Amino acid sequence: MRPETNEDEEERYEVSSSSTFEAFALTCEAISSTRSKLKKIEVLSNYLRQLQSEQDLQTAVTFLSGKIFPAGADECEVNVGYSTIWRALEETFGKSQDDLSSYYLRHGDLGSVAEEAFKTSSPQQRRILLSSFDSSDSEKQLTLSEVVSSFHELARAKGKGAIERKILILEALLARLRIPVEAKYLIRVLTSEMRIGLVEGLVEESIAKAFGRTLEEVRSANLVSGNIALVSTLAKRGELHLAKIEPLKPTNFMLADSAQDPQDLFQKFDSMPVFSEFKYDGIRAQLHKRSDIVKIFSRNLEEVGKFFPELVSSASKLEQEDLILDGEIVPFRDGKPLSFQLLQRRLRKKARSIEDVPLMYFAFDLLFRNSVSFIERPLSERVMALESLKLEQPLTLSSRRLVNRIEEISEMFSESKSQGYEGLVVKDPNSSYTPGRRGRSWVKLKKELDTLDVVIVAAEYGHGKRAGVISDYTFAVREGSDLKVIGKAYSGLTDLEIKEMTDLLKSITEIDQGYRRIVKPKIVLEVAFDAIQKSERHDSGFALRFPRIKRIRWDKSPNEIDTLDKVRQIYESQRVRA
Numbered sequence: 001m002r003p004e005t006n007e008d009e010e011e012r013y014e015v016s017s018s019s020t021f022e023a024f025a026l027t028c029e030a031i032s033s034t035r036s037k038l039k040k041i042e043v044l045s046n047y048l049r050q051l052q053s054e055q056d057l058q059t060a061v062t063f064l065s066g067k068i069f070p071a072g073a074d075e076c077e078v079n080v081g082y083s084t085i086w087r088a089l090e091e092t093f094g095k096s097q098d099d100l101s102s103y104y105l106r107h108g109d110l111g112s113v114a115e116e117a118f119k120t121s122s123p124q125q126r127r128i129l130l131s132s133f134d135s136s137d138s139e140k141q142l143t144l145s146e147v148v149s150s151f152h153e154l155a156r157a158k159g160k161g162a163i164e165r166k167i168l169i170l171e172a173l174l175a176r177l178r179i180p181v182e183a184k185y186l187i188r189v190l191t192s193e194m195r196i197g198l199v200e201g202l203v204e205e206s207i208a209k210a211f212g213r214t215l216e217e218v219r220s221a222n223l224v225s226g227n228i229a230l231v232s233t234l235a236k237r238g239e240l241h242l243a244k245i246e247p248l249k250p251t252n253f254m255l256a257d258s259a260q261d262p263q264d265l266f267q268k269f270d271s272m273p274v275f276s277e278f279k280y281d282g283i284r285a286q287l288h289k290r291s292d293i294v295k296i297f298s299r300n301l302e303e304v305g306k307f308f309p310e311l312v313s314s315a316s317k318l319e320q321e322d323l324i325l326d327g328e329i330v331p332f333r334d335g336k337p338l339s340f341q342l343l344q345r346r347l348r349k350k351a352r353s354i355e356d357v358p359l360m361y362f363a364f365d366l367l368f369r370n371s372v373s374f375i376e377r378p379l380s381e382r383v384m385a386l387e388s389l390k391l392e393q394p395l396t397l398s399s400r401r402l403v404n405r406i407e408e409i410s411e412m413f414s415e416s417k418s419q420g421y422e423g424l425v426v427k428d429p430n431s432s433y434t435p436g437r438r439g440r441s442w443v444k445l446k447k448e449l450d451t452l453d454v455v456i457v458a459a460e461y462g463h464g465k466r467a468g469v470i471s472d473y474t475f476a477v478r479e480g481s482d483l484k485v486i487g488k489a490y491s492g493l494t495d496l497e498i499k500e501m502t503d504l505l506k507s508i509t510e511i512d513q514g515y516r517r518i519v520k521p522k523i524v525l526e527v528a529f530d531a532i533q534k535s536e537r538h539d540s541g542f543a544l545r546f547p548r549i550k551r552i553r554w555d556k557s558p559n560e561i562d563t564l565d566k567v568r569q570i571y572e573s574q575r576v577r578a
């Protein structure tokens with residue numbers, strides 16, 4: 001049943017075609033309204049079957065999987081923050097910051113904020129705004145293809161004036177919506193927070209049901225292609241057998257389980273020996289080569305070769321015609337790793353050269369070579385094929401050895417840390433490569449650098465399952481009588497602790513900014529981290545890398561937190577720093 005529109009609306013509309021964003025939003029709402037997995041699959045499969053355009057099918061499946069662009073797309077992020085969306089909602093629907101803040105506190109979800117802002121807005125205000133956009137399509141229903149086109153515009157809006165440009169693009173989209181539920185799901189897609197109880201597994205089942213394929217066929221195709229949007233069109237055509245791993249098309253990365261210590265790691269394997277490799281602190285990347293074309297894909301399947309021209313150049317000289325490697329891009333000089341922060345600087349620069357930040361690509365797996373997929377072959381065979389490649393710097397092989405005893409793992413872990421690496425990844429030599437899956441075939445071991453006692457100075461409401469509770473904490477250390485921010489953490493506390501913290505933080509709020517609160521510095525946390533790096537983002541001049549909360553220090557007062565001097569000492573003691 002179609003949701004009611006604003007009572008003040010003067011117009012009534014015909015039922016939309018499947019290609020409209022309204023049809024997509026109504027489908028999402030129907031999926032959200034039931035807890036039954038079978039009903040969700042029935043609703044979604046019926047919708048997918050009605051989509052005539054393959055492009056619309058791919059778009060819908062991508063959105064429903066919690067993504068904005070499909071895997072391997074030239075653009076992978078729209079780079080639109082909450083504050084930008086917030087301003088667009090204010091302008092489009094004529095709402096004050098207090099209005100939106102009250103909606104957010106009630107719903108804990110920016111999509112629902114947009115829906116309520118639409119419901120309580122003036123139709124005349126939206127018409128006036130719509131008339132300001134010079135477009136012959138402004139009176140027509142918004143389509144899926146137009147939404148995607150606008151998202152690409154958002155992704156391309158960069159440099160001076162980008163924020164204002166993004167706000168105008170969002171206003172143009174929001175002004176063309178016809179019913180409140182469209183606003184909800186436009187913003188939810190944009191923030192990758194669909195919240196309709198639809199995991200990728202159910203999307204796979206819906207694709208199978210929609211086009212009369214088996215779930216095993218769909219899942220196998222998705223496993224190797226890493227692109228659920230592509231899989232949907234292959235299923236519609238009856239060509240799922242064509243899904244395969246091949247150069248220039250990224251696949252999902254195999255993931256590793258974690259161990260607390262060498263003993264814990266050792267017990268996760270059923271037999272010895274195992275491969276033990278250094279765990280590098282860099283960017284996980286697939287290196288693809290077909291003929292003289294080379295592409296590099298990051299963990300989110302974005303093509304990033306433009307940032308690493310020396311790797312592309314070196315790979316293009318390899319004798320092998322077709323190749324897919326899995327490895328790590330590491331800032332590296334004089335035989336030693338450099339700080340990961342230097343790699344981030346490389347990513348931010350428009351012009352790049354070897355002199356900016358020297359790099360090494362440490363290859364640790366081979367997935368494809370000369371028309372042959374290796375992912376189903378055992379790791380021992382993949383390693384043998386990898387080691388037969390004639391790699392030249394900055395391409396090289398990762399440090400690996402066979403180990404049989406827990407003592408060997410401990411020794412190699414110490415060796416890794418002493419050389420400035422993160423730890424180890426230990427792998428079963430008989431394991432196949434399983435894209436996108438985390439299991440006990442690969443197990444990583446790394447140790448936190450240190451802990452700091454800090455005080456919370458600001459906090460934000462969480463998203464998704466943590467909507468409605470304050471779960472993201474900005475914290476500071478002391479410098480004399482001042483507090484200096486050094487990071488933000490949102491992991492480590494139990495649900496009960498987060499609930500207790502929410503109530504406490506509300507009671508000590510000094511400034512309520514809606515989704516964010518400035519609080520009195522009273523709550524002390526002990527946080528662990530992997531490294532400290534210099535940062536212009538925080539007034540301390542430093543930032544913690546991968547901070548996580550170890551515990552709330554109810555036994556400590558803000559006067560007992562650590563100082564900026566201690567932060568500097570830890571920074572200076574790091575083997576790798578920047």
